[in-house]
Amino acid sequence: MASRDNKNRVEKTIVTILLVVGGILVSIPFIWMILSAFKPESEVLAFPPTIFPENPTIENFVHLFTKLDFGIYFRNTVIIVLASFVGLLFNAMAGYGFAKYSFKGRDKLFFLVLATMMIPGQVTMIPVYLLLNEVGLTNTMVGIILPGLAVAFSIFLFRQFMTTVPDDLIEAARLDGAGEFYIFFRLIIPVAKPIFAVQGILTFIAGWNSFIWPLIIASDDSLYTLSVGLSLLQGQYASNFALQMAGAAFMVIPIIIIFSFFQKYIVEGFTMSGIK
CATH class of the missing domain: 1.20.5 (Single alpha-helices involved in coiled-coils or other helix-helix interfaces)
Known part of the structure; x- marks a missing residue:
């Protein structure tokens, strides 16, 4: 022993x-x-390289917001993230509907939603662009936000979790006179906190890192996101590695902080979502 x-x-x-x-x-x-990101440009290229900044400075970050348009890119990214959370609520409603309501063609419609998960996003970009162009939403913030409001994977996870909520609990609320919206917002959402947490994290990361679609749909620099701005930075300031590191750090640090605080919810959310 x-x-x-x-x-x-x-x-x-x-x-x-x-x-x-x-x-x-x-x-x-x-x-x-x-x-x-806190080193002067000359120190980044110094040999032998220094690990910690010998002359720490925030000039690189100041340059991003004063001489470049990172303030505008940051605003656009925040708008996209907030709109994505509105879409998250819609996805939760759809998942709840698929799990707890019986209507004609429900299973076929849900399988159709699942089928869209097997189609690469790059395949649908051109048709979606043409549709938005027909209604005059290209080069607009609405055109950037609209296609990302409904996410098949999010609907799937919400639906799988909602099936674990007892039907008797919902029926008891209905017998007490509660309406459907009251049941969803006051009963289902508190019960579904784990899956809302994990989907909130994934939604934030997807919105914060949005790159390809804003680059395609927007022709005006004032609609670009941080990811697009970072790619432009690499092209315009290819030799200024300190400035590029500052832009990359500004992109990555919020994600690292949020993931560090809420990483336990990712495992818990996937476990409780009923992937069974």
Whole structure:
């Protein structure tokens, strides 16, 4: 028994060491990026390279917002993220409808939603662009936001979770005189907090990193997002690595912070969503 405990201890120690080493190796590019964002341009190119800034400065970040349009890109990105959360609510309603309402063609319609998950987004970009162009929504914020409001994967996860909510709970609320909207907002949403948490994180990341669709639909620089602005930065300031590191850090840090605080909900949300 003692030898087995010692063996288990050694195995746990080895695994822990491997995880720590792996975590450090994965973190090195992010740490280098963040530290380089606070270095002058000359220090980024210095050899031998310095790990910590010898002359720390925030001039790179000031340059992004004063001489470039990162303030506008940031505003557009925030608008897209907020609109994505409105779409998240619509997806939750759709998932609840598929799970708890019986109507003609429900299963066929749900399978149709699932089928759209198998189609790459690049395939539908041209048809969606042509539709928006016909109604005059190209080069508009509405045209950027509208296609992302309904997400098949989000509807699927919400539907799978909603099937685990007892029907008796909903029927009891109806017998007490509660309306359908009251049941959804005051009963279903509090019960579905785990799946709302994980979908909220994924929605934020998708909205914050939106790149291809804004680049296609918008021809005006005032409608570009942070991701598009970062790609333009790499083209216009290809030799200014410190400025590029500042732009990349500004993009990545919010995602790292949110993921660090809510990462437990991702596993919990997928587990409780009923992928069974």
